[in-house]
Amino acid sequence: MNPTPEELNQSPAHRKWSRIVIDGADRAASRAMYHALGWTSEDFQKSQIAIASTWNMVTPCNMHIDKLAEEAARGANEAGAKAVVFNTIGISDGISMGTEGMKYSLVSREVIADSIECVVGCEGFDGVVAIGGCDKNMPGCMIALARLNRPAVFVYGGTILPGCFTTGACDLDDPTQKKLDIVSVFEAVGGHAAGNVSDDELREVEEKAIPGPGSCGGMYTANTMASAIEAIGMSLPGSSSQIAVSPAKKMDCEHSGAAVLNLIAKNICPRDIMTRRAFENAITVVIALGGSTNAILHLLAMAHAAEVELSIDDFTEIGKRVPVLADLKPSGKYSMAELSRIGGIQPLMKRLLEAGLLHGDCLTVTGKTVAENLADVEDYPEKQEIVRPLSDPIKAESHLVIFYGNLAPTGAVGKISGKEGLSFTGNARVFEGEELCLQAILDGTVVAGDVLVIRSEGPKGAPGMREMLSPTSAVMGKGLGKSVALITDGRFSGGSHGFVVGHITPEAFEGGPIAIIRNGDEITIDARTREISLHISDQEMERRFAQWEKPQPRYRRGLLAKYAAHVTSASKGAVTDAGL
Numbered sequence: 001m002n003p004t005p006e007e008l009n010q011s012p013a014h015r016k017w018s019r020i021v022i023d024g025a026d027r028a029a030s031r032a033m034y035h036a037l038g039w040t041s042e043d044f045q046k047s048q049i050a051i052a053s054t055w056n057m058v059t060p061c062n063m064h065i066d067k068l069a070e071e072a073a074r075g076a077n078e079a080g081a082k083a084v085v086f087n088t089i090g091i092s093d094g095i096s097m098g099t100e101g102m103k104y105s106l107v108s109r110e111v112i113a114d115s116i117e118c119v120v121g122c123e124g125f126d127g128v129v130a131i132g133g134c135d136k137n138m139p140g141c142m143i144a145l146a147r148l149n150r151p152a153v154f155v156y157g158g159t160i161l162p163g164c165f166t167t168g169a170c171d172l173d174d175p176t177q178k179k180l181d182i183v184s185v186f187e188a189v190g191g192h193a194a195g196n197v198s199d200d201e202l203r204e205v206e207e208k209a210i211p212g213p214g215s216c217g218g219m220y221t222a223n224t225m226a227s228a229i230e231a232i233g234m235s236l237p238g239s240s241s242q243i244a245v246s247p248a249k250k251m252d253c254e255h256s257g258a259a260v261l262n263l264i265a266k267n268i269c270p271r272d273i274m275t276r277r278a279f280e281n282a283i284t285v286v287i288a289l290g291g292s293t294n295a296i297l298h299l300l301a302m303a304h305a306a307e308v309e310l311s312i313d314d315f316t317e318i319g320k321r322v323p324v325l326a327d328l329k330p331s332g333k334y335s336m337a338e339l340s341r342i343g344g345i346q347p348l349m350k351r352l353l354e355a356g357l358l359h360g361d362c363l364t365v366t367g368k369t370v371a372e373n374l375a376d377v378e379d380y381p382e383k384q385e386i387v388r389p390l391s392d393p394i395k396a397e398s399h400l401v402i403f404y405g406n407l408a409p410t411g412a413v414g415k416i417s418g419k420e421g422l423s424f425t426g427n428a429r430v431f432e433g434e435e436l437c438l439q440a441i442l443d444g445t446v447v448a449g450d451v452l453v454i455r456s457e458g459p460k461g462a463p464g465m466r467e468m469l470s471p472t473s474a475v476m477g478k479g480l481g482k483s484v485a486l487i488t489d490g491r492f493s494g495g496s497h498g499f500v501v502g503h504i505t506p507e508a509f510e511g512g513p514i515a516i517i518r519n520g521d522e523i524t525i526d527a528r529t530r531e532i533s534l535h536i537s538d539q540e541m542e543r544r545f546a547q548w549e550k551p552q553p554r555y556r557r558g559l560l561a562k563y564a565a566h567v568t569s570a571s572k573g574a575v576t577d578a579g580l
Contacts, residue, residue: 002079002258003265008047013126013151013267018048021124039082046082049073049260050125052116052144053085054137054157059092061134061222064213064244065157068253072129072155075257083257084125088115090137093467093493094182094216098438103464105136106491107563109301110576112140117147126150127260131253133157133214133244135221135494139298142229145270146305151263152270153256153365154234156226158244159336160214165204172338180209181217183330183495186469190477193442197477214244218329220494223336224291225298227345231285232278233364234270237373241344243337259365266367274306277359281370283315284357287322287398288348290331292494293415293502294467296400300573312402312411312571316530319398322357324417325388330497331417332394334386342384343377350374355390394418403501403532406541407487407513407523411571413503415492416527420499423528424485426451428521433457434468434490441474448483451523455514456551457490458507459574463555463564469493472500485525487532489514491570501525501532503570509551510569516544 008014022030022044031044053069056062073083089111096102120128127150130141138156145152162179164170170177188205191197197205215222226240236256242249263269279299286295296315303310325348328334339345352358353374360371380387388394394417401414416422429446430453431437437454440446452471459465468490475484475498485499489507492500506512513534517523522535534541555561566576 003262005080007265008080008261011265011267013264014047015126017124017126017150043082046080047126047261047264048124049076049081049083049257050120050123050128051076051083051085051257052120052128052130052141053087054090054112054132055087056090058090059094059134060160060210060213061215062090062157065131065133068131068155068157068249071250071253072131072257075254076129076260079258079261081261084123086119088112088137090134093135097467097493098434098470102466103462103560105467106459106465106574107559109136109140109143110563112137113143113147116141116144120144120148120150127264128152129155129256129260131155131157133222135225135294138222138225138229139302142234142302143305145234146274146302149269149271151260151268153236153259153263154229155253155256156229156235156239156242158214158242158246158249159223159340160217160244161211161337162217162335163209163211165208172341179335180205181329181335182209183218183473185209186473186495187477190441190474193474194478212245216495217335217337218495219289219291219326219336220330221292221294222494224286224289224295224494227289227291228282228286228295228299230345231282231349233273233362233370236365237346238344241336241340243340262367263365268363268367271306273363273365274302274308275362276308276310278362279303279308279310280318281358281362283318284322284352285345285349287319287324287400288352289326289345290324290328290394290399290417293400293413293492294494296413297491297503297570297573301575304573304575304578312413315398315400316402319400322398323390323393324395324399325390325393327386327388327394330495331419339386342380342386346374346377347380348387350377350379351390401527401530403525403530405531405533407532407534408504409513410505410569411503412501412505412532414501414525414527415497416499417497420482423524423526424451424499425522425524426485428453428517428519428523430455430517430519434466434471438471438474441471441478446480446484448480450484452484452486453514453517454486454488454490455508457488458509459567459570460564461507461509462490463560463567465570465574466490467493468502469495472496472498487523487525499525505569505571507570511545511548511550513541516541516548
């Protein structure tokens with residue numbers, strides 16, 4: 001895989017950017033700064049590879065990434081480059097969930113993208129390895145790589161091992177053990193409120209659910225996005241399903257550091273890989289895995305950065321022909337670590353390719369096509385139950401449903417597994433924000449037949465479009481998953497399940513119909529017709545709109561105010577540079 005020095009020197013991408021910063025007598029001051037960092041004269045003749053690390057001690061998702069960055073740097077250096085490691089920020093959804101702090105979560109995607117672009121663009125690095133470990137820093141990294149368009153590889157920090165209710169880390173081969181993850185804790189809170197989980201049991205779940213480093217263990221947003229990025233071709237094969245604390249993950253980092261040199265030699269850049277057909281592959285894999293609704297938001301933003309035309313309607317069209325095949329949490333039984341044990345997503349991708357559902361001619365960071373990468377991949381072991389055959393899917397069409405209707409004129413996103421039914425009609429119970437809704441669920445105010453409406457949580461209105469994991473998990477924990485629906489102009493964690501519809505656009509702050517719903521209004525959500533309807537007359541809707549007044553922005557200074565001023569609709573990916 002590694003290019004020879006001659007091949008590298010002949011590439012137009014070799015030192016394309018770094019020579020501007022360090023070559024010539026007039027750049028002596030720049031070289032002097034590097035000498036202080038321990039560089040030798042020989043180092044200035046090498047391609048400079050940025051290792052963009054998202055390490056922090058804010059969350060277990062990222063706590064090990066400093067060590068992975070060292071492996072990536074070593075791989076780049078041993079391949080003949082000069083690696084430079086730098087860091088960017090990260091936040092924890094799991095810690096901030098359900099609080100005002102969660103408003104910074106989606107905002108952090110833009111901060112991360114901006115900061116990586118800032119450092120790489122300023123310093124003149126010739127290539128990039130970006131290492132992400134949770135659901136905002138992964139699309140943040142990818143947005144930056146697409147903007148910069150320099151040879152690059154994305155590395156997933158890896159999935160966490162399941163916790164175990166009695167012993168800590170679980171034995172993946174023992175089906176009798178009660179496996180836990182972060183969603184287990186959120187649902188235990190609802191069970192505790194219902195009287196089904198004792199104080200001691202809640203404490204036990206809290207202490208055992210997260211046994212160490214790695215991203216949330218089901219097919220939640222982190223593992224969904226890692227799989228999508230591998231399907232696009234921007235990660236080495238296998239990266240998305242490796243366990244965070246495994247030798248395979250260290251090797252993935254080392255190989256990725258070296259792979260950037262191969263991309264430089266061949267002058268292959270992210271936009272050569274991140275094509276329209278590659279995004280179609282990502283959507284296909286996300287659907288087959290039963291992935292998170294956040295994939296829609298993030299893939300739209302990544303495509304925007306790569307200047308690829310992609311819309312929410314593409315998810316509908318692809319979803320008509322792609323089934324859900326993987327029995328993964330939150331709606332299914334298994335964790336990503338268990339999928340890793342049987343081969344990860346590569347055998348699934350090969351099945352999809354053979355069925356004509358993937359574009360095999362798409363280029364990847366190996367320098368080979370998707371079909372070439374999959375040529376020697378073996379199928380899953382016999383009798384495994386995690387991934388179904390295409391002839392016996394969990395759901396014949398996508399679980400990601402794009403809704404339209406008088407309640408969502410420009411679209412909404414639902415995650416309908418089919419286990420909770422395909423349609424729901426009930427009466428609205430309206431809440432101005434997540435906290436009030438959670439309180440009503442826990443104190444018994446919410447009853448069967450309710451359609452919970454959480455509004456003023458959109459990208460502009462919140463601002464920041466919080467995830468509704470706390471209320472959706474409380475609904476499940478209280479045993480109301482099939483008898484209560486929840487709709488919002490906010491969004492959902494990948495761990496949310498039940499009859500839930502988010503990303504309702506236009507959002508309440510912009511005067512969308514969700515702003516005029518009143519308690520008791522009848523609402524229907526129909527996944528078969530992909531419609532979400534508010535059952536009031538056109539005349540009543542016009543009367544209510546005439547009475548509606550746009551609220552004042554909640555923040556007038558700082559990051560959230562800047563974000564609210566620039567962010568687009570969720571139906572456009574909630575990007576912040578669309579009109580620039």
